[in-house]
Amino acid sequence: xxxxxxxxxxxxxxxxxxxxxxxxxxxxxxxxxxxxxxxxxxxxxxxxxxxxxxxxxxxxxxxxxxxxxxxxxxxxxxxxxxxxxxxxxxxxxxxxxxxxxxxxxxxxxxxxxxxxxxxxxxxxxxxxxxxxxxxxxxxxxxxxxxxxxxx
Amino acid sequence: xxxxxxxxxxxxxxxxxxxxxxxxxxxxxxxxxxxxxxxxxxxxxxxxxxxxxxxxxxxxxxxxxxxxxxxxxxxxxxxxxxxxxxxxxxxxxxxxxxxxxxxxxxxxxxxxxxxxxxxxxxxxxxxxxxxxxxxxxxxxxxxxxxxxxxxxxxxxxxxxxxxxxxxxxxxxxxxxxxxxxxxxxxxxxxxxxxxxxxxxxxxxxxxxxxxxxxxxxxxxxxxxxxxxxxxxxxxxxxxxxxxxxxxxxxxxxxxxxxxxxxxxxxxxxxxxxxxxxxxxxxxxxxxxxxxxxxxxxxxxxxxxxxxxxxxxxxxxxxxxxxxxxxxxxxxxxxxxxxxxxxxxxxxxxxxxxxxxxxxxxxxxxxxxxxxxxxxxxxxxxxxxxxxxxxxxxxxxxxxxxxxxxxxxxxxxxxxxxxxxxxxxxxxxxxxxxxxxxxxxxxxxxxxxxxxxxxxxxxxxxxxxxxxxxxxxxxxxxxxxxxxxxxxxxxxxxxxxxxxxxxxxxxxxxxxxxxxxxxxxxxxxxxxxxxxxxxxxxxxxxxxxxxxxxxxxxxxxxxxxxxxxxxxxxxxxxxxxxxxxxxxxxxxxxxxxxxxxxxxxxxxxxxxxxxxxxxxxxxxxxxxxxxxxxxxxxxxxxxxxxxxxxxxxxxxxxxxxxxxxxxxxxxxxxxxxxxxxxxxxxxxxxxxxxxxxxxxxxxxxxxxxxxxxxxxxxxxxxxxxxxxxxxxxxxxxxxxxxxxxxxxxxxxxxxxxx
Ligand code: FES
Ligand code: FES
Numbered sequence: 084x085x086x087x088x089x090x091x092x093x094x095x096x097x098x099x100x101x102x103x104x105x106x107x108x109x110x111x112x113x114x115x116x117x118x119x120x121x122x123x124x125x126x127x128x129x130x131x132x133x134x135x136x137x138x139x140x141x142x143x144x145x146x147x148x149x150x151x152x153x154x155x156x157x158x159x160x161x162x163x164x165x166x167x168x169x170x171x172x173x174x175x176x177x178x179x180x181x182x183x184x185x186x187x188x189x190x191x192x193x194x195x196x197x198x199x200x201x202x203x204x205x206x207x208x209x210x211x212x213x214x215x216x217x218x219x220x221x222x223x224x225x226x227x228x229x230x231x232x233x234x
Numbered sequence: 235x236x237x238x239x240x241x242x243x244x245x246x247x248x249x250x251x252x253x254x255x256x257x258x259x260x261x262x263x264x265x266x267x268x269x270x271x272x273x274x275x276x277x278x279x280x281x282x283x284x285x286x287x288x289x290x291x292x293x294x295x296x297x298x299x300x301x302x303x304x305x306x307x308x309x310x311x312x313x314x315x316x317x318x319x320x321x322x323x324x325x326x327x328x329x330x331x332x333x334x335x336x337x338x339x340x341x342x343x344x345x346x347x348x349x350x351x352x353x354x355x356x357x358x359x360x361x362x363x364x365x366x367x368x369x370x371x372x373x374x375x376x377x378x379x380x381x382x383x384x385x386x387x388x389x390x391x392x393x394x395x396x397x398x399x400x401x402x403x404x405x406x407x408x409x410x411x412x413x414x415x416x417x418x419x420x421x422x423x424x425x426x427x428x429x430x431x432x433x434x435x436x437x438x439x440x441x442x443x444x445x446x447x448x449x450x451x452x453x454x455x456x457x458x459x460x461x462x463x464x465x466x467x468x469x470x471x472x473x474x475x476x477x478x479x480x481x482x483x484x485x486x487x488x489x490x491x492x493x494x495x496x497x498x499x500x501x502x503x504x505x506x507x508x509x510x511x512x513x514x515x516x517x518x519x520x521x522x523x524x525x526x527x528x529x530x531x532x533x534x535x536x537x538x539x540x541x542x543x544x545x546x547x548x549x550x551x552x553x554x555x556x557x558x559x560x561x562x563x564x565x566x567x568x569x570x571x572x573x574x575x576x577x578x579x580x581x582x583x584x585x586x587x588x589x590x591x592x593x594x595x596x597x598x599x600x601x602x603x604x605x606x607x608x609x610x611x612x613x614x615x616x617x618x619x620x621x622x623x624x625x626x627x628x629x630x631x632x633x634x635x636x637x638x639x640x641x642x643x644x645x646x647x648x649x650x651x652x653x654x655x656x657x658x659x660x661x662x663x664x665x666x667x668x669x670x671x672x673x674x675x676x677x678x679x680x681x682x683x684x685x686x687x688x689x690x691x692x693x694x695x696x697x698x699x700x701x702x703x704x705x706x707x708x709x710x711x712x713x714x715x716x717x718x719x720x721x722x723x724x725x726x727x728x729x730x731x732x733x734x735x736x737x738x739x740x741x742x743x744x745x746x747x748x749x750x751x752x753x754x755x756x757x758x759x760x761x762x763x764x765x766x767x768x769x770x771x772x773x774x775x776x777x778x779x780x781x782x783x784x785x786x787x788x789x790x791x792x793x794x795x796x797x798x799x800x801x802x803x804x805x806x807x808x809x810x811x812x813x814x815x816x817x818x819x820x821x822x823x824x825x826x827x828x829x830x831x832x833x834x835x836x837x838x839x840x841x842x843x844x845x846x847x848x849x850x851x852x853x854x855x856x857x858x859x860x861x862x863x864x865x866x867x868x869x870x871x872x873x874x875x876x877x878x879x880x881x882x883x884x885x886x887x888x889x890x891x892x893x894x895x896x897x898x899x900x901x902x903x904x905x906x907x908x909x910x911x912x913x914x915x916x917x918x919x920x921x922x923x924x925x926x927x928x929x930x931x932x933x934x935x936x937x938x939x940x941x942x943x944x945x946x947x948x949x950x951x952x953x954x955x956x957x958x959x960x961x962x963x964x965x966x967x968x969x970x971x972x973x974x975x976x977x978x979x980x981x982x983x984x985x986x987x
Contacts, residue, residue: 098512099494099512099514102512102514103514106512106513106514109461109463110463110469110512110513113463114454115454115455115456115457115458115461116454118458118460118461118586119460119586119587119665120585120586120587120635120668121587121668121917121918122667122668123668123917123918123919125668125917125918125919126585126918128585128586155454156452156453156454157453157454159453160453160454165449165452165453169452169453172448172452173444173448173449173452176442176444176445176448176884176888177452178317178445178448178451178452179317179318179319179636179888179889179892180316180317180585180633180634180635180636181317181447181448181451181452182317182451182458182460182584182585182586182634182635182636183585184451184452185451185454188452206926207926207927207929208926208927210926211925211926211927212925213926214585214918214923214925215585216583216584216585216635216636216638216896216923217317217636217892217896218891218892218893218894218895218896218899218929219888219892220895220924220926220929221891221895221929221931221932222888222891223926224926
């Protein structure tokens, strides 16, 4: 049995301790935000926050989340509405397929929590480990800068 | 896939969820029932009038549009959302022609049991085929409704006005679409007689309406097939052979059966798979089975470095005269210039690996949620693979990670179906590992292009000769199980059919092989090789990327040889006005004439009209080349785009910009590596793609053509970008690179050669 907080609510799951956190989130706990992209810590689509730090859920055993607080894309919503950062991604239409968006938003949230007024370069380097195949990069950077500006 | 614009919040986005997707359309309040047979069987008969776009082959109005009693309208389309924004664009058009708020629209796309069959969503055909059909069907439905209103209000049609579905006559008499449609009014064929609105009368069309699918994607509402988790599902894992042609000699199935959580191990010939309760259990058992299996492995692939030579030395199945216009008279050329270009195999390389869910119901129908681009033809191929009647397989499109062509979506659908029939009643989910997706997807074919031009004393082209050497670019399911990966490994295997170089000239391997420039003599030969060292199929642009790279590099070489400015030299041979506009606008926006040369910097241009029939696009790039380490930095990019009548300007910008960035990735970094037995590019480390730090600012200049046909845009910018890059590197270094990708190693070697 592993217990942790998921998007501010306590959860308990009876799963093998070495199961990847990503599979537990998506298969056992109904999370849609975090996504499988590579399973090798190479693409960032599975990124979630663990105690506020961005973590690759595909390469993290669920046991590592025990007693900690996990935040996924759905957990950023505020009273059911998109957060400022999420709204900025919507306003900038920062996607084509949007499959990478969850990892991008989580990674960007971690940046903004640390550095509320990042430069464009700060954003690019913070997101450099997150892959986008559709070429939405510049829109994504604009969305993060917009959220910072509107803060 | 199902999208619903939320009532009263037209631009706030869709309400949707996996529950709805799984209800198989049962949530609709249908004004009419449409028998399945109608959707499948509608074909054009010669005596009937020709209709616009896909209406021609799906002629019933209620196949496209239904007016629902709950004051909504359902739009049904056969084209599907791939992240290109098609559903938002057709919703804009439908709402405009019907005079309703977009918020009233529900969209169902790509369901073999419900929607019109519009074939494959590919080739930049969605706007030219689907949009006119929606436009005309909507206009005609509006006319029918006005006619009904005229009778019920006892007023002439000309005296009526419509606002958001409410029809008002003189003196304030009112009725609504939802009041009027009670009978069979739309159960009839379109006539093509209605007149769509003028561009100036549109409320949504022509505006950058925010995409309907984006809010869900930004907030974690389930919308992708990869996110669906129906109750009680099992996870499947297919154990692929070590190499393409390996045969499974022997395997001890109990190795898998003993593993935790395993429900079933399936072996059918060389097809080996496992079903388990948990995803990580399925993966672990699959990998244990792989380790336990003995395979007979064949050698014989040409290898990464042997590929250019292989293409030009292998006997083609056909040599196709794509174009042959000999020059009429005139002097002999004073000089002949020749060059050879190479593009390697590229991956689609979707960020999310392919996935599908299949369930065999009590009625024996296998229902598959898939991100396939071709639900109808894939359903047919799967039914043949399973030896089931066609109507026993239903495919429902659900969005997936961007695919950029025929990736493994259809294979995942087939694999899920193969396993679902083993466990009736249980949903079976497949999602490939990264290694499986990288190593087994059908790549964009490697190509060699040999060019030759005879020029006059001023360096003007007299005779243009263009020879393409390529393996196929199309092995989509197309109703044939031999095109589904796993079907070839079954105990009774399905043979892959020999691929064709499909379509009219300039269409497949030869796509964009015919330069749009007007040369006095012009010949294009396509050496079409049907042998496939690596698995290949449609990858964004098909042959266009390699062909435009060659055309636009070669014309640049000729311009430099003639001592001419590359833009001016192109315009000399370009008569097409819209093409000229596109080149000129891109050059202007880039500041081509004001640009001053600095050491290590260069500028380049590339142009094409995609397929010579779709969107026009010119790209200008500025680069900086580090001559010590061979690194290319792209400093900025400017593109022009003429996509005809613009439906959603930001959607076009997004496609052009995304295509440009993807093409920079192909051109700078990408090449599928393989040895004599197997593919070696198995993850993002061995097949790197462009990252944030490497993406330049991109500026897109739109050219609107109100009233002109809608032209497809999604594949317009890749070819021009590849050539613009090579041309800019030449400008920066004085060295011409003709073999892609332009990796630092290759550039460094070229600069010191
Ligand atoms: S799925 Fe975790 S980094 Fe790619
Ligand atoms: S928007 Fe498709 S991968 Fe980023």
